[in-house]
Amino acid sequence: MIKTPHLSADGIIKLYDKNENYQGLILIQRLNPPHGLALPGGFVDIGESVEDALVREMKEEVNLDVEIESLLGIYSDPKRDPRFHTATAVYVCKAYCTPRSGDDAKEVFIYKDDELPFDKLVFDHEKILKDYLSVL
Amino acid sequence: MIKTPHLSADGIIKLYDKNENYQGLILIQRLNPPHGLALPGGFVDIGESVEDALVREMKEEVNLDVEIESLLGIYSDPKRDPRFHTATAVYVCKAYCTPRSGDDAKEVFIYKDDELPFDKLVFDHEKILKDYLSVL
Numbered sequence A, B: 001m002i003k004t005p006h007l008s009a010d011g012i013i014k015l016y017d018k019n020e021n022y023q024g025l026i027l028i029q030r031l032n033p034p035h036g037l038a039l040p041g042g043f044v045d046i047g048e049s050v051e052d053a054l055v056r057e058m059k060e061e062v063n064l065d066v067e068i069e070s071l072l073g074i075y076s077d078p079k080r081d082p083r084f085h086t087a088t089a090v091y092v093c094k095a096y097c098t099p100r101s102g103d104d105a106k107e108v109f110i111y112k113d114d115e116l117p118f119d120k121l122v123f124d125h126e127k128i129l130k131d132y133l134s135v136l
Helices: A050-062 A125-134 B050-062 B125-134
Strands: A006-016 A022-030 A041-043 A067-075 A086-096 A105-111 B006-016 B022-030 B041-043 B067-075 B086-096 B105-111
Touching (some): A050 A086, A050 A105, A067 B067, A086 A125, B006 B125, B041 B050, B067 B125
Parallel strands (some): B006 B086
Antiparallel strands (some): A067 A086, B006 B022, B006 B041, B022 B105
Protein backbone atom coordinates (compact mmCIF):
# COMPACT_ATOMS: atom_id res chain seq x y z
CA MET A 1 0.00 0.00 0.00
CA ILE A 2 1.61 3.21 -1.19
CA LYS A 3 1.15 6.18 1.12
CA THR A 4 2.14 9.67 0.08
CA PRO A 5 1.53 13.13 1.58
CA HIS A 6 -1.92 14.67 1.26
CA LEU A 7 -2.17 17.00 -1.71
CA SER A 8 -3.82 20.41 -1.61
CA ALA A 9 -4.06 23.51 -3.78
CA ASP A 10 -3.88 27.10 -2.53
CA GLY A 11 -4.57 30.31 -4.40
CA ILE A 12 -2.90 33.70 -4.31
CA ILE A 13 -5.86 35.61 -5.69
CA LYS A 14 -5.20 39.04 -7.17
CA LEU A 15 -8.54 40.82 -6.97
CA TYR A 16 -9.51 43.46 -9.52
CA ASP A 17 -12.59 45.62 -9.91
CA LYS A 18 -14.51 45.84 -13.18
CA ASN A 19 -12.28 48.66 -14.39
CA GLU A 20 -9.14 46.50 -13.97
CA ASN A 21 -8.04 48.40 -10.88
CA TYR A 22 -6.07 46.15 -8.55
CA GLN A 23 -7.74 45.81 -5.15
CA GLY A 24 -5.38 43.48 -3.29
CA LEU A 25 -4.85 39.86 -2.27
CA ILE A 26 -7.43 37.63 -0.62
CA LEU A 27 -6.95 36.01 2.78
CA ILE A 28 -9.49 34.06 4.79
CA GLN A 29 -10.08 33.66 8.50
CA ARG A 30 -10.17 29.88 8.92
CA LEU A 31 -13.23 28.25 10.47
CA ASN A 32 -11.41 25.01 11.28
CA PRO A 33 -8.07 24.47 13.04
CA PRO A 34 -5.43 25.68 12.65
CA HIS A 35 -7.16 29.02 13.32
CA GLY A 36 -5.73 32.18 11.81
CA LEU A 37 -5.47 33.85 8.45
CA ALA A 38 -4.62 31.80 5.40
CA LEU A 39 -4.68 31.73 1.65
CA PRO A 40 -7.88 30.10 0.42
CA GLY A 41 -7.33 26.47 -0.58
CA GLY A 42 -8.20 22.88 0.06
CA PHE A 43 -7.55 19.24 -0.68
CA VAL A 44 -7.46 17.78 -4.15
CA ASP A 45 -10.09 15.09 -4.70
CA ILE A 46 -9.23 11.79 -6.32
CA GLY A 47 -10.33 12.06 -9.95
CA GLU A 48 -9.76 15.81 -10.09
CA SER A 49 -6.75 17.68 -11.47
CA VAL A 50 -4.91 20.07 -9.18
CA GLU A 51 -6.02 23.03 -11.30
CA ASP A 52 -9.67 21.93 -11.12
CA ALA A 53 -9.35 21.55 -7.35
CA LEU A 54 -7.97 25.08 -7.10
CA VAL A 55 -10.83 26.57 -9.13
CA ARG A 56 -13.43 24.58 -7.14
CA GLU A 57 -11.95 25.57 -3.77
CA MET A 58 -11.77 29.25 -4.69
CA LYS A 59 -15.46 29.11 -5.61
CA GLU A 60 -16.40 27.24 -2.41
CA GLU A 61 -14.35 29.32 0.02
CA VAL A 62 -14.55 32.85 -1.35
CA ASN A 63 -17.15 32.58 -4.13
CA LEU A 64 -14.79 33.75 -6.86
CA ASP A 65 -14.30 32.43 -10.37
CA VAL A 66 -10.54 32.53 -10.73
CA GLU A 67 -8.35 32.46 -13.78
CA ILE A 68 -5.05 30.67 -13.11
CA GLU A 69 -2.00 32.64 -14.26
CA SER A 70 0.94 30.56 -13.04
CA LEU A 71 2.18 27.92 -10.65
CA LEU A 72 4.22 29.61 -7.92
CA GLY A 73 5.56 26.35 -6.50
CA ILE A 74 4.98 23.23 -4.46
CA TYR A 75 5.41 23.54 -0.72
CA SER A 76 5.92 20.22 0.98
CA ASP A 77 7.96 20.62 4.16
CA PRO A 78 6.68 17.75 6.35
CA LYS A 79 6.17 20.21 9.22
CA ARG A 80 4.26 22.91 7.30
CA ASP A 81 0.85 21.58 8.33
CA PRO A 82 0.40 20.81 12.07
CA ARG A 83 -2.27 18.18 11.33
CA PHE A 84 -0.39 15.80 9.02
CA HIS A 85 1.96 15.94 6.05
CA THR A 86 0.41 18.00 3.28
CA ALA A 87 2.07 19.13 0.05
CA THR A 88 0.39 22.11 -1.53
CA ALA A 89 0.52 23.46 -5.06
CA VAL A 90 0.28 27.24 -4.97
CA TYR A 91 -1.16 29.07 -7.96
CA VAL A 92 -1.23 32.76 -8.71
CA CYS A 93 -4.62 33.68 -10.10
CA LYS A 94 -6.85 36.60 -10.95
CA ALA A 95 -10.47 37.33 -10.09
CA TYR A 96 -13.05 40.07 -10.39
CA CYS A 97 -16.10 41.04 -8.33
CA THR A 98 -16.57 40.78 -4.60
CA PRO A 99 -15.50 37.75 -2.59
CA ARG A 100 -17.91 36.20 -0.08
CA SER A 101 -16.97 33.67 2.58
CA GLY A 102 -18.17 30.09 2.53
CA ASP A 103 -17.12 26.56 3.48
CA ASP A 104 -13.95 26.70 5.63
CA ALA A 105 -13.67 30.50 5.28
CA LYS A 106 -15.26 32.21 8.28
CA GLU A 107 -14.47 35.64 6.92
CA VAL A 108 -12.75 37.08 3.85
CA PHE A 109 -10.30 39.96 3.76
CA ILE A 110 -8.64 41.94 1.00
CA TYR A 111 -5.12 43.17 1.75
CA LYS A 112 -2.89 45.52 -0.16
CA ASP A 113 0.46 43.87 -0.95
CA ASP A 114 2.32 46.13 1.48
CA GLU A 115 -0.17 45.61 4.30
CA LEU A 116 -0.19 41.82 4.50
CA PRO A 117 -0.49 40.62 8.13
CA PHE A 118 2.39 38.13 8.04
CA ASP A 119 2.29 37.45 11.79
CA LYS A 120 -1.33 36.24 11.65
CA LEU A 121 -0.83 33.67 8.89
CA VAL A 122 -1.03 29.93 9.56
CA PHE A 123 0.83 27.04 7.91
CA ASP A 124 3.77 28.32 5.82
CA HIS A 125 1.66 30.99 4.16
CA GLU A 126 4.00 33.74 5.35
CA LYS A 127 6.83 32.09 3.40
CA ILE A 128 4.59 31.50 0.38
CA LEU A 129 3.46 35.13 0.23
CA LYS A 130 7.01 36.41 0.71
CA ASP A 131 8.14 34.14 -2.14
CA TYR A 132 5.32 35.54 -4.27
CA LEU A 133 6.22 39.16 -3.50
CA SER A 134 9.90 38.46 -4.22
CA VAL A 135 9.18 37.29 -7.78
CA LEU A 136 6.68 40.04 -8.66
CA MET B 1 -10.81 10.44 6.23
CA ILE B 2 -9.30 12.73 3.60
CA LYS B 3 -8.17 10.97 0.43
CA THR B 4 -6.16 12.78 -2.20
CA PRO B 5 -4.24 11.62 -5.30
CA HIS B 6 -0.92 9.86 -4.82
CA LEU B 7 2.01 12.25 -5.12
CA SER B 8 5.16 11.50 -7.08
CA ALA B 9 8.21 13.37 -8.36
CA ASP B 10 9.81 12.91 -11.79
CA GLY B 11 13.09 14.27 -13.08
CA ILE B 12 14.09 15.62 -16.46
CA ILE B 13 17.81 15.04 -16.00
CA LYS B 14 20.18 16.97 -18.23
CA LEU B 15 23.36 14.91 -18.24
CA TYR B 16 26.77 16.56 -18.65
CA ASP B 17 30.28 15.17 -18.78
CA LYS B 18 33.08 16.51 -16.60
CA ASN B 19 33.94 19.14 -19.17
CA GLU B 20 30.38 20.55 -19.09
CA ASN B 21 29.52 19.06 -22.47
CA TYR B 22 25.83 18.26 -22.68
CA GLN B 23 25.20 14.54 -23.28
CA GLY B 24 21.40 14.34 -23.38
CA LEU B 25 18.35 13.49 -21.31
CA ILE B 26 17.88 10.36 -19.22
CA LEU B 27 15.08 7.86 -19.77
CA ILE B 28 14.60 4.50 -18.09
CA GLN B 29 13.12 1.23 -19.22
CA ARG B 30 10.61 0.43 -16.48
CA LEU B 31 10.89 -2.85 -14.60
CA ASN B 32 7.32 -2.68 -13.28
CA PRO B 33 4.07 -2.00 -15.14
CA PRO B 34 3.30 0.08 -17.05
CA HIS B 35 6.22 -1.15 -19.19
CA GLY B 36 7.95 1.25 -21.54
CA LEU B 37 10.28 4.19 -21.38
CA ALA B 38 9.79 6.85 -18.75
CA LEU B 39 11.41 9.68 -16.94
CA PRO B 40 12.98 8.46 -13.71
CA GLY B 41 10.78 9.18 -10.70
CA GLY B 42 8.82 7.74 -7.85
CA PHE B 43 6.42 8.33 -4.98
CA VAL B 44 6.96 10.90 -2.28
CA ASP B 45 7.21 9.38 1.19
CA ILE B 46 5.28 10.81 4.11
CA GLY B 47 7.75 12.93 6.07
CA GLU B 48 9.80 13.82 3.00
CA SER B 49 9.64 16.98 0.88
CA VAL B 50 8.94 16.62 -2.83
CA GLU B 51 12.44 17.89 -3.66
CA ASP B 52 14.02 15.34 -1.28
CA ALA B 53 11.94 12.58 -2.89
CA LEU B 54 13.16 13.64 -6.31
CA VAL B 55 16.82 13.57 -5.26
CA ARG B 56 16.38 10.19 -3.52
CA GLU B 57 14.59 8.62 -6.50
CA MET B 58 17.19 9.85 -8.99
CA LYS B 59 19.87 8.22 -6.83
CA GLU B 60 17.91 4.97 -6.46
CA GLU B 61 16.84 4.62 -10.09
CA VAL B 62 19.79 5.92 -12.09
CA ASN B 63 22.50 6.40 -9.45
CA LEU B 64 22.90 10.12 -10.13
CA ASP B 65 23.28 13.00 -7.69
CA VAL B 66 21.09 15.63 -9.25
CA GLU B 67 20.96 19.35 -8.72
CA ILE B 68 17.43 20.72 -9.11
CA GLU B 69 17.19 23.73 -11.42
CA SER B 70 13.47 24.42 -11.67
CA LEU B 71 9.96 23.07 -11.30
CA LEU B 72 8.51 22.43 -14.75
CA GLY B 73 4.98 21.81 -13.49
CA ILE B 74 2.51 19.55 -11.76
CA TYR B 75 0.80 16.97 -13.94
CA SER B 76 -2.36 15.62 -12.39
CA ASP B 77 -4.80 14.49 -15.06
CA PRO B 78 -6.75 11.68 -13.32
CA LYS B 79 -6.12 9.42 -16.33
CA ARG B 80 -2.37 9.99 -16.68
CA ASP B 81 -1.44 6.90 -14.63
CA PRO B 82 -3.26 3.66 -15.57
CA ARG B 83 -2.88 2.27 -12.04
CA PHE B 84 -4.57 4.97 -9.97
CA HIS B 85 -4.72 8.76 -9.73
CA THR B 86 -1.21 10.13 -9.35
CA ALA B 87 -0.16 13.77 -9.43
CA THR B 88 3.48 14.27 -10.27
CA ALA B 89 5.78 17.21 -9.72
CA VAL B 90 8.28 17.42 -12.57
CA TYR B 91 11.66 19.02 -11.96
CA VAL B 92 14.36 19.96 -14.43
CA CYS B 93 17.73 18.99 -13.00
CA LYS B 94 21.36 18.57 -13.87
CA ALA B 95 23.78 15.71 -13.26
CA TYR B 96 27.30 14.62 -14.10
CA CYS B 97 28.97 11.22 -14.47
CA THR B 98 27.49 8.01 -15.78
CA PRO B 99 24.00 6.81 -14.86
CA ARG B 100 23.50 3.20 -13.77
CA SER B 101 20.15 1.47 -13.48
CA GLY B 102 18.69 0.36 -10.17
CA ASP B 103 15.39 -0.07 -8.37
CA ASP B 104 12.49 0.26 -10.85
CA ALA B 105 14.85 1.11 -13.74
CA LYS B 106 15.65 -2.01 -15.75
CA GLU B 107 17.89 -0.10 -18.11
CA VAL B 108 19.01 3.51 -18.55
CA PHE B 109 19.29 5.44 -21.80
CA ILE B 110 20.66 8.82 -22.77
CA TYR B 111 18.84 10.59 -25.61
CA LYS B 112 19.71 13.73 -27.49
CA ASP B 113 16.86 16.26 -27.33
CA ASP B 114 16.02 15.79 -31.01
CA GLU B 115 16.07 11.99 -30.82
CA LEU B 116 13.62 11.42 -27.99
CA PRO B 117 11.47 8.29 -28.63
CA PHE B 118 8.10 9.89 -27.92
CA ASP B 119 6.10 6.87 -29.09
CA LYS B 120 7.71 4.58 -26.52
CA LEU B 121 7.00 6.73 -23.48
CA VAL B 122 4.47 5.69 -20.83
CA PHE B 123 2.19 7.82 -18.64
CA ASP B 124 1.99 11.40 -19.94
CA HIS B 125 5.78 11.66 -20.30
CA GLU B 126 5.47 12.52 -23.99
CA LYS B 127 3.45 15.61 -23.06
CA ILE B 128 5.85 16.46 -20.22
CA LEU B 129 8.92 16.26 -22.45
CA LYS B 130 7.23 18.27 -25.20
CA ASP B 131 6.31 20.92 -22.63
CA TYR B 132 9.94 20.93 -21.48
CA LEU B 133 11.30 21.32 -25.01
CA SER B 134 8.81 24.12 -25.74
CA VAL B 135 10.07 26.26 -22.87
CA LEU B 136 13.80 25.69 -23.50
